[in-house]
Amino acid sequence: MQMLLSGNQAAAWAVKLARVQVVSAYPITPQTSLIETLAQMWAEGTFAGDFVVVESEYSAMSYLIGAASAGARSFTASASHGLAYMHELLHWAAGARLPLVMVNVNRAIGAPWCLEPDQGDSLSQRDTGWIQFYCSSVQEILDTVLVAFYVAETTRIPCMVIYDGFALSHIYEILDLPDQERVDEFLPPPPGEPALPAPEPVNLQPLVTSQVMTTLARSRHRAMKTVPRLLGELETSFQKVFARSFTFLESFGLAQAETVLIAAGAPAQTVQSALPDLNRKRGKVGLIRLKLFRPFPGAELYQLLENTAVEQIIVLDRNLSAGAGGIFAQEIRSALQQHGFQGKVLEFNLAGGLDLTPAMLERGLAYFEQVSPGEQKEPLWGGDLL
Amino acid sequence: MPAPDNVLGIDFVISRGLEPTLVNHTGFWRFLTPVREEKPAPCRQDCPLGNGIPHWMQKLQEEDWSGAWNVMERYNPFPALTGYACYGYCQENCNRSFYDEGLDIRELEKAIGLWKLEQGKAGKIQFRPFEGIQPGVQGAAKSVAVIGSGPTGLSAAYYLNRLGVNVQVFEKLPAAGGLLATGIPPERLPREILQQELGLLQQAGVSFVTGIEVAAGDNLKMLTDSFDAVLLTVGAQKRRFLGIPGERLPGVYNALDFLRNLYLDGERGLIQNKGRVLVIGGGNAALDAASALRRQGAADVWVVYRRGREALLAHESEIRAAEAAGVRFLFHTRPLSLYGESALEGVRVIKTRPSRREEELHDLTGSDYTLSCTAVVLAAGSESGLNDLFPQNLPPMQPGVEENLFQILELPAVCPERGSLCLAAGDAVTGPQNIALAIAGGRLAARHLLERFYGKGYGHDFFGKDEAQILKAPPVSYEQLAPHYYPHRGRSDVPREEAARCFSCGLCSHCGICWFFCPDVAVEKESGEYEILLDYCKGCGICAAECPAGVLEMKELKSDADAVER
Numbered sequence: 001m002q003m004l005l006s007g008n009q010a011a012a013w014a015v016k017l018a019r020v021q022v023v024s025a026y027p028i029t030p031q032t033s034l035i036e037t038l039a040q041m042w043a044e045g046t047f048a049g050d051f052v053v054v055e056s057e058y059s060a061m062s063y064l065i066g067a068a069s070a071g072a073r074s075f076t077a078s079a080s081h082g083l084a085y086m087h088e089l090l091h092w093a094a095g096a097r098l099p100l101v102m103v104n105v106n107r108a109i110g111a112p113w114c115l116e117p118d119q120g121d122s123l124s125q126r127d128t129g130w131i132q133f134y135c136s137s138v139q140e141i142l143d144t145v146l147v148a149f150y151v152a153e154t155t156r157i158p159c160m161v162i163y164d165g166f167a168l169s170h171i172y173e174i175l176d177l178p179d180q181e182r183v184d185e186f187l188p189p190p191p192g193e194p195a196l197p198a199p200e201p202v203n204l205q206p207l208v209t210s211q212v213m214t215t216l217a218r219s220r221h222r223a224m225k226t227v228p229r230l231l232g233e234l235e236t237s238f239q240k241v242f243a244r245s246f247t248f249l250e251s252f253g254l255a256q257a258e259t260v261l262i263a264a265g266a267p268a269q270t271v272q273s274a275l276p277d278l279n280r281k282r283g284k285v286g287l288i289r290l291k292l293f294r295p296f297p298g299a300e301l302y303q304l305l306e307n308t309a310v311e312q313i314i315v316l317d318r319n320l321s322a323g324a325g326g327i328f329a330q331e332i333r334s335a336l337q338q339h340g341f342q343g344k345v346l347e348f349n350l351a352g353g354l355d356l357t358p359a360m361l362e363r364g365l366a367y368f369e370q371v372s373p374g375e376q377k378e379p380l381w382g383g384d385l386l
Numbered sequence: 387m388p389a390p391d392n393v394l395g396i397d398f399v400i401s402r403g404l405e406p407t408l409v410n411h412t413g414f415w416r417f418l419t420p421v422r423e424e425k426p427a428p429c430r431q432d433c434p435l436g437n438g439i440p441h442w443m444q445k446l447q448e449e450d451w452s453g454a455w456n457v458m459e460r461y462n463p464f465p466a467l468t469g470y471a472c473y474g475y476c477q478e479n480c481n482r483s484f485y486d487e488g489l490d491i492r493e494l495e496k497a498i499g500l501w502k503l504e505q506g507k508a509g510k511i512q513f514r515p516f517e518g519i520q521p522g523v524q525g526a527a528k529s530v531a532v533i534g535s536g537p538t539g540l541s542a543a544y545y546l547n548r549l550g551v552n553v554q555v556f557e558k559l560p561a562a563g564g565l566l567a568t569g570i571p572p573e574r575l576p577r578e579i580l581q582q583e584l585g586l587l588q589q590a591g592v593s594f595v596t597g598i599e600v601a602a603g604d605n606l607k608m609l610t611d612s613f614d615a616v617l618l619t620v621g622a623q624k625r626r627f628l629g630i631p632g633e634r635l636p637g638v639y640n641a642l643d644f645l646r647n648l649y650l651d652g653e654r655g656l657i658q659n660k661g662r663v664l665v666i667g668g669g670n671a672a673l674d675a676a677s678a679l680r681r682q683g684a685a686d687v688w689v690v691y692r693r694g695r696e697a698l699l700a701h702e703s704e705i706r707a708a709e710a711a712g713v714r715f716l717f718h719t720r721p722l723s724l725y726g727e728s729a730l731e732g733v734r735v736i737k738t739r740p741s742r743r744e745e746e747l748h749d750l751t752g753s754d755y756t757l758s759c760t761a762v763v764l765a766a767g768s769e770s771g772l773n774d775l776f777p778q779n780l781p782p783m784q785p786g787v788e789e790n791l792f793q794i795l796e797l798p799a800v801c802p803e804r805g806s807l808c809l810a811a812g813d814a815v816t817g818p819q820n821i822a823l824a825i826a827g828g829r830l831a832a833r834h835l836l837e838r839f840y841g842k843g844y845g846h847d848f849f850g851k852d853e854a855q856i857l858k859a860p861p862v863s864y865e866q867l868a869p870h871y872y873p874h875r876g877r878s879d880v881p882r883e884e885a886a887r888c889f890s891c892g893l894c895s896h897c898g899i900c901w902f903f904c905p906d907v908a909v910e911k912e913s914g915e916y917e918i919l920l921d922y923c924k925g926c927g928i929c930a931a932e933c934p935a936g937v938l939e940m941k942e943l944k945s946d947a948d949a950v951e952r
Contacts, residue, residue, distance in 0.1 A: 097400050155396050206403030215399060222397035230396075 001177045007168035010138045010175060011103050011161070012037035014145030015075050016047045017183040018101075021190055022067040022074040024052035024060040028082040029115055030165035031105045035077060049073075057082040061089035068098040069204060073149065073190040075100070079165060080107035080121045087125065090158075094129030094220065096205055099152035100159070101145065106265065106318075107165040108353050116353025117164035119265065119319040123293075123327045129220055131159040131227060132294040133248070134264035136272075138173035140291075143246055147238065150187050151230060155223050164266040164318075167355070178242055186241040224295045231292065248292035251304050253279065257286030258309055259368070261348075262332060263316040264290045267356045271316070274358040282365055286310070290328065298335025305336070311343045314368055317379070320351035325379055346371065347379035354382040408922075412906065416925035418940040419948075420900075420918055425892030425936065428861040429476035429491055434823035435468075436857050437461040439476060439491055440893040440935075446494060446885035451501045455511070458498050460850055462825055463544040464583055466503055467537070467566065469496025471575040472822050473701045481889050484864045487876045489887055497881050503579070506586040513590035514547055527552060528839045531613040533600045534771070536564020537821050538812025539619035540583070541828025542835075543592045549836055549845050553592045554613070558599035561650060564621055565813075566821070568646035569671070571678060602776045610801035610808060615835055618797070619828065620771030622813035628666070628766050632724030641665065641675040641765035648678060661760030662686040664733060665713075666721055668693070669818070672765030673700040673708045679763075680711040687713050690735065690757075692720040697743040701820075720747070722754060724762060732758040770814045783810070786834050794831045807838060862891035866936035871899065890935045900929035900938060920946045 041047035108118035317326025445454035480488035647653035737753035786794035800808035811831035
């Protein structure tokens with residue numbers, strides 16, 4: 001069924017279709033309309049799960065840790081300061097290997113107060129042990145939430161689905177809404193019987209030694225590393241059920257490209273639509289859309305670039321690790337160097353949640369043409385191109 | 387949790403401990419300790435009987451009538467009488483009234499009373515002796531003569547009889563009941579209810595001797611010689627006069643006499659009076675008499691009172707009843723004399739300066755005038771019947787027990803030789819009060835006598851733990867409760883539903899909210915009882931904040947041993 005939905009509404013629909021059993025969330029801009037939609041579905045009786053109202057994001061995540069420990073398919077959503085407030089519990093959920101799924105709608109973290117879609121909130125949670133997806137369209141939000149439940153429950157790693165505040169959360173796009181039977185075929189409904197209380201109570205996550213902790217850490221890492229392979233295998237079954245593709249790494253125009261832009265989230269959609277025009281004006285520009293950020297698909301990224309004429313990579317970062325640079329750029333540079341990529345990795349930074357326009361993109365490419373063969377000393381600041 | 391899909395070779399290890407977390411006694415982090423302590427509900431504190439209302443409400447909620455009666459009996463053996471005739475002090479400060487509508491406690495009390503009468507008539511409940519009481523073990527069966535069959539005498543007779551004492555009640559009037567029969571209008575207390583209560587008392591073994599007046603001297607001595615104790619519950623009906631000229635004129639009546647003659651003998655002479663009747667006084671007797679006159683058909687009835695309406699001593703419900711009956715009021719007016727040639731013709735009155743009850747009264751000089759009337763009903767107050775019993779001079783008396791107003795007096799000089807006891811209780815000691823306090827006086831006298839007969843602590847199995855300490859604490863305030871757990875709902879005619887509206891102020895209702903909210907799982911539910919595990923309670927206070935009944939309270943204790951439930 002074709003529907004016109006905002007990103008937040010699409011996420012809510014995905015939660016409903018995934019037959020989530022427990023939702024606990026606290027409202028925060030720009031996530032609010034997501035949980036409002038869910039609350040409305042709950043009130044109307046179309047969403048059958050529990051909707052637990054709490055006083056903070058900390059409690060929301062705590063509640064879900066309990067719910068997931070009891071075997072319930074559980075979901076929450078947050079943004080910015082709300083996500084930061086969950087930080088400690090994000091670690092706990094991952095360490096406990098609970099298959100939680102959450103949405104984070106990117107919004108800058110203060111000070112000062114700012115509602116723009118900087119990715120710093122979710123990237124601050126990079127090392128908590130959650131899988132991270134960055135979506136670029138409303139359709140992709142719906143699809144990714146469904147995939148996230150599948151991946152989380154298969155790997156027992158919690159999964160965060162991320163998209164840009166306002167640019168995606170509040171933009172309406174036409175999407176294909178799958179019916180319940182198709183979703184059930186892809187993602188089997190959760191088992192009805194909760195695992196708690198257990199017949200023989202056990203003490204989950206007790207105090208352990210470093211030897212035990214290192215074993216657990218290695219196990220989490222190994223499980224994380226299987227995710228790209230799992231997603232690769234999933235592409236087929238997703239296509240079969242929903243008759244459209246689901247990919248975690250997508251490229252455009254690589255065969256002819258000498259310069260490749262790498263972007264995640266809504267800016268990737270901007271680049272994609274500007275690409276024909278850029279190629280006509282400047283020539284030999286390609287795009288790689290990075291959808292999976294954790295685990296970082298370094299090998300898969302290198303495979304795309306291997307045997308191409310790409311000499312220059314420009315990474316669009318809508319975030320900043322002050323004193324180091326864009327976070328995507330660091331990850332890409334490190335992964336590609338590890339695999340022997342010879343070209344340059346340059347930085348185009350939109351920190352603060354700057355909106356990327358095709359005009360800015362064109363001016364940016366003109367700048368990068370003039371960069372000397374030596375290393376770029378500073379990122380190109382999007383703010384200088386306004 | 388579903389098992390992970392290991393077909394894909396995904397690593398999955400989590401840590402599970404074999405040793406339970408119970409080894410961590412986190413309770414020693416605690417500074418404040420939740421203490422479950424029974425506190426007085428406003429209804430209990432306002433009730434002259436200290437009736438454990440929330441206790442029997444809990445039984446009614448489960449439709450456990452027998453359980454409700456067993457609780458009620460400890461406080462009040464005649465819930466039907468109070469259900470009809472008490473002014474309902476318990477309902478005046480019900481915390482539920484701050485939320486939607488106060489509980490109709492009196493109606494529920496009446497329901498328990500009617501249940502008791504019905505069961506008693508059918509022989510389904512026994513009133514003697516209380517199981518667990520074996521008078522033979524404590525000594526020979528004792529006997530008590532109760533002088534006066536008003537609410538105090540009946541209450542004392544009930545409890546003494548219930549706990550194994552032989553009781554004989556002496557009444558000077560031809561019918562038993564005291565003020566219940568002679569003072570309270572049948573509209574408020576149907577006489578068949580009183581008759582049923584008296585019938586059950588007789589059925590239980592209490593014997594009544596009516597039409598015999600006990601007087602000081604040989605008469606009283608005969609009783610003290612034949613009984614182990616004599617209990618004087620003679621009330622406070624000795625007529626008081628104003629001390630002004632003309633009080634003995636024909637046409638001047640006493641309010642208590644008028645009511646007694648009306649209710650007991652159907653005497654209607656005064657009612658047929660066609661002229662103006664003045665009732666002088668501002669207490670319950672005055673207002674009762676005035677209302678009765680109007681209701682029975684008297685044409686023109688005035689209450690003459692020396693102060694304003696707000697200073698009337700009568701209960702507000704009596705004042706409203708009089709107003710509704712068409713009684714007219716003449717406030718700030720005091721009689722100087724009653725005059726007439728051979729019979730009453732009128733009253734000389736004077737106006738008084740408005741003043742509060744505790745202030746001295748001042749006449750307005752020169753404001754005196756004459757009110758013509760055909761009858762005057764005096765309700766100038768009454769004194770203890772002990773003054774009638776010992777008209778020469780009162781024997782020496784000493785306080786027996788004193789708990790608020792529930793006083794009893796010992797009269798050791800009445801029976802010096804034989805070593806038997808003489809006690810006085812009820813209105814005779816406290817002055818004119820109300821039916822609930824009168825019943826309380828009888829209960830106190832009975833307990834006192836039982837302890838004098840059989841030793842301290844006798845009867846505690848029946849009366850339960852000493853609750854005097856509980857009632858001394860301030861009443862549970864609305865702010866101490868968490869009423870939001872109750873749906874907003876007005877009064878219901880269904881007893882179970884109405885009882886379910888009770889907030890159970892100050893009494894654990896076993897609702898389990900503490901158990902539900904405790905974030906440390908430190909409240910344990912064991913066969914319907916909730917226990918706080920102090921080894922694990924960190925003292926966060928959530929249970930106390932959420933306790934709907936205000937029973938749990940955070941306290942700084944020196945040791946866990948101090949937290950033992952009170």
